[in-house]
Amino acid sequence: xxxxxxxxxxxxxxxxxxxxxxxxxxxxxxxxxxxxxxxxxxxxxxxxxxxxxxxxxxxxxxxxxxxxxxxxxxxxxxxxxxxxxxxxxxxxxxxxxxxxxxxxxxxxxxxxxxxxxxxxxxxxxxxxxxxxxxxxxxxxxxxxxxxxxxxxxxxxxxxxxxxxxxxxxxxxxxxxxxxxxxxxxxxxxxxxxxxxxxxxxxxxxxxxxxxxxxxxxxxxxxxxxxxxxxxxxxxxxxxxxxxxxxxxxxxxxxxxxxxxxxxxxxxxxxxxxxxxxxxxxxxxxxxxxxxxxxxxxxxxxxxxxxxxxxxxxxxxxxxxxxxxxxxxxxxxxxxxxxxxxxxxxxxxxxxxxxxxxxxxxxxxxxxxxxxxxxxxxxxxxxxxxxxxxxxxxxxxxxxxxxxxxxxxxxxxxxxxxxxxxxxxxxxxxxxxxxxxxxxxxxxxxxxxxxxxxxxxxxxxxxxxxxxxxxxxxxxxxxxxxxxxxxxxxxxxxxxxxxxxxxxxxxxxxxxxxxxxxxxxxxxxxxxxxxxxxxxxxxxxxxxxxxxxxxx
Amino acid sequence: xxxxxxxxxxxxxxxxxxxxxxxxxxxxxxxxxxxxxxxxxxxxxxxxxxxxxxxxxxxxxxxxxxxxxxxxxxxxxxxxxxxxxxxxxxxxxxxxxxxxxxxxxxxxxxxxxxxxxxxxxxxxxxxxxxxxxxxxxxxxxxxxxxxxxxxxxxxxxxxxxxxxxxxxxxxxxxxxxxxxxxxxxxxxxxxxxxxxxxxxxxxxxxxxxxxxxxxxxxxxxxxxxxxxxxxxxxxxxxxxxxxxxxxxxxxxxxxxxxxxxxxxxxxxxxxxxxxxxx
Numbered sequence: 069x070x071x072x073x074x075x076x077x078x079x080x081x082x083x084x085x086x087x088x089x090x091x092x093x094x095x096x097x098x099x100x101x102x103x104x105x106x107x108x109x110x111x112x113x114x115x116x117x118x119x120x121x122x123x124x125x126x127x128x129x130x131x132x133x134x135x136x137x138x139x140x141x142x143x144x145x146x147x148x149x150x151x152x153x154x155x156x157x158x159x160x161x162x163x164x165x166x167x168x169x170x171x172x173x174x175x176x177x178x179x180x181x182x183x184x185x186x187x188x189x190x191x192x193x194x195x196x197x198x199x200x201x202x203x204x205x206x207x208x209x210x211x212x213x214x215x216x217x218x219x220x221x222x223x224x225x226x227x228x229x230x231x232x233x234x235x236x237x238x239x240x241x242x243x244x245x246x247x248x249x250x251x252x253x254x255x256x257x258x259x260x261x262x263x264x265x266x267x268x269x270x271x272x273x274x275x276x277x278x279x280x281x282x283x284x285x286x287x288x289x290x291x292x293x294x295x296x297x298x299x300x301x302x303x304x305x306x307x308x309x310x311x312x313x314x315x316x317x318x319x320x321x322x323x324x325x326x327x328x329x330x331x332x333x334x335x336x337x338x339x340x341x342x343x344x345x346x347x348x349x350x351x352x353x354x355x356x357x358x359x360x361x362x363x364x365x366x367x368x369x370x371x372x373x374x375x376x377x378x379x380x381x382x383x384x385x386x387x388x389x390x391x392x393x394x395x396x397x398x399x400x401x402x403x404x405x406x407x408x409x410x411x412x413x414x415x416x417x418x419x420x421x422x423x424x425x426x427x428x429x430x431x432x433x434x435x436x437x438x439x440x441x442x443x444x445x446x447x448x449x450x451x452x453x454x455x456x457x458x459x460x461x462x463x464x465x466x467x468x469x470x471x472x473x474x475x476x477x478x479x480x481x482x483x484x485x486x487x488x489x490x491x492x493x494x495x496x497x498x499x500x501x502x503x504x505x506x507x508x509x510x511x512x513x514x515x516x517x518x519x520x521x522x523x524x525x526x527x528x529x530x531x532x533x534x535x536x537x538x539x540x541x542x543x544x545x546x547x548x549x550x551x552x553x554x555x556x557x558x559x560x561x562x563x564x565x566x567x568x569x570x571x572x573x574x575x576x577x578x579x580x581x582x583x584x585x586x587x588x589x590x591x592x593x594x595x596x597x598x599x600x601x602x603x604x605x606x607x608x609x610x611x612x613x614x615x616x617x618x619x
Numbered sequence: 620x621x622x623x624x625x626x627x628x629x630x631x632x633x634x635x636x637x638x639x640x641x642x643x644x645x646x647x648x649x650x651x652x653x654x655x656x657x658x659x660x661x662x663x664x665x666x667x668x669x670x671x672x673x674x675x676x677x678x679x680x681x682x683x684x685x686x687x688x689x690x691x692x693x694x695x696x697x698x699x700x701x702x703x704x705x706x707x708x709x710x711x712x713x714x715x716x717x718x719x720x721x722x723x724x725x726x727x728x729x730x731x732x733x734x735x736x737x738x739x740x741x742x743x744x745x746x747x748x749x750x751x752x753x754x755x756x757x758x759x760x761x762x763x764x765x766x767x768x769x770x771x772x773x774x775x776x777x778x779x780x781x782x783x784x785x786x787x788x789x790x791x792x793x794x795x796x797x798x799x800x801x802x803x804x805x806x807x808x809x810x811x812x813x814x815x816x817x818x819x820x821x822x823x824x825x826x827x828x829x830x831x832x833x834x835x836x837x838x839x840x841x842x843x844x845x846x847x848x849x850x851x852x853x854x855x856x857x858x859x860x861x862x863x864x865x866x867x868x869x870x871x872x873x874x875x876x877x878x879x880x881x882x883x884x885x886x887x888x889x890x891x892x893x894x895x896x897x
Contacts, residue, residue, distance in 0.1 A: 297752065299752070301754035301757065302754060303754040303757075304697075305665075305695045306700040307661060307697050307701075308661055310660065310699060394701075394702075407702070412702070460660065461661075462660065463657075464881075467652075467880040469842065469843065469879070469881060470842045470843075471842035471843075476839065478840070479836070479839065482798070
């Protein structure tokens, strides 16, 4: 603070056009001040005002002398320290009242005052703590000037562009506040400022995915967001379909006996690559597992509802406590309702949020899963682990528990919004964006990898999938830097499935594996695979891609 | 099942009133895949307690009418789960039955044949649940009308009728309830021997074959419902007075072949009954 204060010379600023400025002139070096005064009076009548770019981030191009023409006897020195993320400001001004006539000063005018302020900046504004310095002698270490360490108030410094800013001050120790629009004394640093603005990372208004598949703030009645009368008992009772609590995996893929055409839910989190076969999930519906997420071992629960053909993976979050989920034994729209064992909320799987309980509407952190055949998954990730049948339960994993359900039009439980546009059990990969919903039939995708650049609601999405390889995924193709990528399919290079117009290649989990964007991740969307009847039961506004089919 | 079990008893002599009360505890916790028992690691305890009150009046020696009402408690508790047991209770279905006995025991006839026709009425509670709609097997009532055809044949090995061969068969047609659920149609056939010891005590042993079709919902078969069962049905009865009887019976599975891949089914059942004729 002392350094900053000491580095500022009061003679640098123009005199105020007030009566007392006559005294100032008498006591200052005329040969130095005269040209400065000329410049300031000129600038006061010809303020620096030009069209300039909006500032996203304060930059050193703003380091300059600033003032307001209406109060041109005072001014500001502003210094931006980008590496520190701070701003220093010196404010040369006058006392709040004119000094008594007989009061004399050895250097300058007795009414001269100066304040300093420092603080962090975020974006185009800085919140500064302002200090009023007291005491001290010209060019002398003793006595040292003093300031109140707590500060005397605050200054909010904002810049709209490289030519104009606003000082909003509130000096609480004096009980005064106000605003001063400021502009540069001289335009010399404007080009630097604008060059630095050009180098700022572009900001964009990429739409974030909705928090949930439904309305983000649904009405809550009696701790539910769905009618309890629409929740039906499936028969087995709570945990009657037992979750797998201690999954055991094998890396010996040659001896699994799992047919290559069997469907699996594939998960890749960091180095943890695992496959969960449908034939086990059909009997258990939930696997409470653990993954290394962001360097620490965290619980996540994979759920699969055999009646709606939907698989979702979410991070557990009940800490401290039991972070696992169980099957509640009840269904909504024929879809699994999980319950958390800590607080016993009911969670609708396809809505991916709590629908009954104290934490109703809560939404867990959702993770990407890829449903495909065992053969495709093994080709994508030969190093994968496979969930074994050592679940702790006596079940015939070679048998499908629901008869011909998977191929017939059978419904076992009531659903809303029956829509028979296409066969009820067609597997679709669907997405919800705001009020818009769209599905893509897996069977109608090309046999090789097909990529569809599409728009759903206000989101630019990319769909990648294959009917023969039997998978479908959907990501937001608008990047964080606002670039909207266009994709094309990549064949015979699994897990790489697409390439963008910048030449980057992306895997099935939406991760760039080569190119300038290597390591970047396409944004996850509210999407997963389910049977058509279930998707439309939950999201009746859904439309089917390319339906009706062309001639 | 309790209703069906109770239709075998009725007034037989012209002008006779017959009232009976029975209570059955039905344990439904065996886990079966087809014919094979499967260990249930979920430690499920599912049972139903049914009470049936029936009244019968013999219009003539050949014609009688009966009415049965029931009250049912269901309980389901999964030992593995931290969520407590689910229960329901309420009036169950009722049954009205007309019986015709073209041939009955006389000093000159050792044969008795009866035919019956009944209608099951969903007089009871359904859609019972604490906020959620309970599963069909946990509903006290089926919620649907149904029809019953019933017949029995008995043969007395001696003139006193102390040793009898008893056979019975019935077929139940189940309608669809307002949740569009239809329990599978059911056929029962039983054959057994009954023996009276003195004038007060009797016992019997029968084997019953039962088969039901798949339940249906929305017109489609419901997987893992229906199948075939063979049960051993022992019973004892004691006449406290000439008019007042007390009895006990049981049902023990012998064999079963159930539809689908996995079903919970009868572990055992036992019943107590009281009857009074006047």
